[in-house]
Amino acid sequence: SNPTLLILAGDGIGPEVMNEVKRIITWYGDKRDMPFDISEDLVGGCAYDKHGTPLHDDTMAKAQEVDAVLLGAVGGPKYDDLDFSVKPERGLLRLRKEMDLFSNLRPAQCFDALADFSSLKRDIVAGLDIMIVRELTSGVYFGEPRGIHLEGNERVGINTQRYTESEIARVARSAFELARRRSNRVCSMEKANVMESGVLWRQVVTEIHEKEYADVELSHMYADNGAMQLVRNPKQFDVIVTDNLFGDLLSDAAAMLTGSLGMLPSASLGLPMANGRPKALYEPVHGSAPDITGQGKANPIACILSFAMALRYSFDAGAEADRLEAAVEQVLADGARTADLLGPEGGSPISTTQMGDAILAALDAS
Numbered sequence: 001s002n003p004t005l006l007i008l009a010g011d012g013i014g015p016e017v018m019n020e021v022k023r024i025i026t027w028y029g030d031k032r033d034m035p036f037d038i039s040e041d042l043v044g045g046c047a048y049d050k051h052g053t054p055l056h057d058d059t060m061a062k063a064q065e066v067d068a069v070l071l072g073a074v075g076g077p078k079y080d081d082l083d084f085s086v087k088p089e090r091g092l093l094r095l096r097k098e099m100d101l102f103s104n105l106r107p108a109q110c111f112d113a114l115a116d117f118s119s120l121k122r123d124i125v126a127g128l129d130i131m132i133v134r135e136l137t138s139g140v141y142f143g144e145p146r147g148i149h150l151e152g153n154e155r156v157g158i159n160t161q162r163y164t165e166s167e168i169a170r171v172a173r174s175a176f177e178l179a180r181r182r183s184n185r186v187c188s189m190e191k192a193n194v195m196e197s198g199v200l201w202r203q204v205v206t207e208i209h210e211k212e213y214a215d216v217e218l219s220h221m222y223a224d225n226g227a228m229q230l231v232r233n234p235k236q237f238d239v240i241v242t243d244n245l246f247g248d249l250l251s252d253a254a255a256m257l258t259g260s261l262g263m264l265p266s267a268s269l270g271l272p273m274a275n276g277r278p279k280a281l282y283e284p285v286h287g288s289a290p291d292i293t294g295q296g297k298a299n300p301i302a303c304i305l306s307f308a309m310a311l312r313y314s315f316d317a318g319a320e321a322d323r324l325e326a327a328v329e330q331v332l333a334d335g336a337r338t339a340d341l342l343g344p345e346g347g348s349p350i351s352t353t354q355m356g357d358a359i360l361a362a363l364d365a366s
């Protein structure tokens with residue numbers, strides 16, 4: 001039977017960029033004999049409008065069964081005043097939590113044609129290709145105790161950074177596995193100098209490395225130095241593995257090494273299912289971009305590269321992922337630019353659909 005995909009296009013530009021991905025999925029079925037069984041459903045504000053909840057139980061159940069979920073984006077001004085419990089983002093958080101997607105992959109890759117967009121000088125970023133692996137389901141965002149309470153006559157805000165050995169081990173394994181498919185190097189970042197959870201993090205990563213991945217080159221770095229090194233000389237890294245909080249900050253910083261938000265894909269992976277594939281959700285890093293919704297201006301590349309990650313990490317089709325990434329690189333080299341990719345000197349932008357057309361044409365020529 002064909003591999004299964006659940007498409008949750010969501011709100012705002014989500015459906016616009018996902019349309020281009022659907023055409024690419026169809027292309028793979030027609031031209032590469034890789035048919036997918038696709039189902040579509042609602043997430044976020046559109047699900048709230050229909051069901052009164054940002055993620056219906058039936059949708060959640062479907063997400064648990066498919067080989068991979070592709071998500072567009074959620075949210076928008078229309079939903080800003082909703083109660084926290086039904087906010088669009090809650091749909092996304094529920095997916096991550098119930099699918100137990102503990103390993104968040106955020107590539108920072110710099111396409112040569114866009115190197116001048118980086119916040120850094122061209123020679124520091126041209127050809128950059130690193131992967132940040134962020135632990136996504138534990139750490140200070142979830143640890144107990146938490147809350148705000150009174151101590152004497154003043155308020156105290158409390159969060160707890162808590163990591164179990166097994167939580168560290170599983171995200172470390174996912175980073176080592178990735179490194180083996182790339183340049184075979186992992187840099188683990190924490191603050192073992194000031195945090196107990198950091199001491200344990202370093203111990204567990206070191207143990208897993210010695211026992212199971214001695215062939216991979218491992219280094220350790222304090223996360224604050226890591227932030228500095230990322231903007232000083234990012235090409236020194238291959239895979240970076242770090243906790244939830246540091247990963248949030250470091251991956252956003254790394255993102256800006258590469259230019260536009262419209263270019264950034266991500267994957268969130270969990271444990272292997274019965275068929276050996278990991279639980280998986282693929283989505284662009286950007287949001288629903290209400291300021292450009294409905295105008296045909298959205299850059300579909302982040303969502304398209306997210307599908308390339310699905311080909312690589314869920315469907316064992318690395319060569320086909322390479323083909324799609326090369327098609328994107330080709331159209332950029334040929335000068336195709338959505339509005340977000342035009343520099344201060346301007347130029348004439350193409351539409352979302354025209355960018356999709358160009359990538360399909362490059363695929364045809366590949």
Ligand code: NAI
Pocket residue numbers: 013017072073074075076077089092261262263284285286287288289290291292297298299300302340
């Ligand atoms: P945003 O990512 O939606 O937009 C930030 C800026 O980048 C805007 O100027 C937008 O036009 C531009 N942009 C984003 N994606 C683009 C693309 N593909 N092509 C061209 N330009 C693009 O972040 P913002 O404005 O902070 O949030 C808007 C809404 O999206 C909010 O409701 C927020 O909660 C939600 N959001 C959802 C996320 C998700 O679904 N994972 C992530 C971030 C925000």
Ligand code: MG
Pocket residue numbers: 248249252
């Ligand atoms: Mg962030």
